[in-house]
Amino acid sequence: MKIDLTDTTASKINKALVQGRRAIGTPAVGMVLTMVIVTDEENAYDSIKAAEEASHEHPSRTLVVIKRHARTPRDRTKSHLDAEVRVGADAGTGETVILRMYGEVSDHAGSVVLPLLLPDAPVVVWWPVNAPDVPVKDPLGALAQRRITDMYAVESPLAALEQRVSSYAPGDTDLAWTRLxxxxxxxxxxxxxxxxxxxxxxxxxxxxxxxxxxxxxxxxxxxxxxxxxxxxxxxxxxxxxxxxxxxxxxxxxxxxxxxxxxxxxxxxxxxxxxxRPTSELIAEELRRLDADEMYAVALRGEGAKEAHAHV
Known part of the structure; x- marks a missing residue:
């Protein structure tokens, strides 16, 4: 089931989620985490598909944040939020909310997303492309226990790797590491x-x-x-x-x-x-929500004697 909302609010989106669950006969939610995907229109389809496939192992509420560039006079003059709510077969085994942010609202994505997080559940943020230089200091990254980036998605992967070394915080990981x-x-x-x-x-x-x-x-x-x-x-x-x-x-x-x-x-x-496909990589990352010590060791290339030598 899909519900389209134009010029909406987080409160109306939450109501639409309840409405959608009731309409398909599943009022109770059994999701284990919230996944926030920060992407663009070009990469949104593949990212959503990967998350929905991963949800078969980890039922989750998936919030897709897309910051739209101004294309019309309305986009330039009015800050607004459009949303597409998916439940049931259209959202894997969880729920998906696609959030398209226009104008100034795109500068406050954290405030939009916060009321939509599942209560008392872990939060994972994934940037398929255009990850921030310091994920833990990003407004959305600051909400998460795990922050997933992908160095394969940048023009200079080794330069991005050095950036990850300097910005690493417990909870960070990268799909370049997961592939290994x-x-x-x-x-x-x-x-x-x-x-x-x-x-x-x-x-x-x-x-x-x-x-x-x-x-x-x-x-x-x-x-x-x-x-x-x-x-x-x-x-x-x-x-x-x-x-x-x-x-x-x-x-x-x-x-x-x-x-x-x-x-x-x-x-x-x-x-x-x-x-392995991206969906398998994401599913693997969702199996653990603690800090990946060996990823930190691999980034820095040192400290293995002090860390646990697990794989």
Missing amino acids: TPWRSMLAAALDQARTEITSAAVESESENPSAELLARWLGARLGVPVERVVTAGPVVTGVRLGTEKGEIVIDRPEGPLATLTLPGQPARTLALKV
Whole structure:
């Protein structure tokens, strides 16, 4: 069910949510969190779709904040808020409210969103594009327990990575880090099997890849060895090589969803290592609402001995 509201208020939106739930016969809400998506019109569809798919695992109220540029005389002269309320099958397993803000109201998005947050429930803010330099100091970011950015969405990912280093606060995370979970799990398992000292390391990827840089920093911090960055023609991270006295530990994924794991003295094995869709990345991030210590370690490339070495 969809309800369109023009020149509206947060109070009217809350009433529309109640009306919508009653109309479809589900007056009780069983959502576990509020997700706030801050995006533009161009990226709104894909972001909403990813959030709705993730809601099957984490039922949530999704608030989509779109700040509109003035296109008509009305936009330039009047500050107003339009909303589209979705409940039932049109909103995954939760509720979705698309908020289009015009004029001065777009400068006060936090005040608009605050009355729409689920009471006594965690808040997660996700910027698919155009993330603020310091997410925790953003008016919407300040409302959240977790703040999700994506360095793949910027023109200079490695410059954005350095910005994340300087602005990091507990609760920050980035999808460039989330994409590494299968790699980190596979590497941890390989190291447990090899049970030998690592003497060198190399991470292979396309140039300017933020995930590869984070992986290299994580390995350097955890293993205490310099990590070489090798540029390859393949997409995303294509390989990791760990040198030992017994030979190399190699995970190679030049393309496609399969990788080859080679351990010293053992035959090569083929393992699944696919590039996951955004909905799976968001669902993973919603499974934890505490600070991600290892993300902080990877950003800074140091401190692994003090942090818990979990993956």
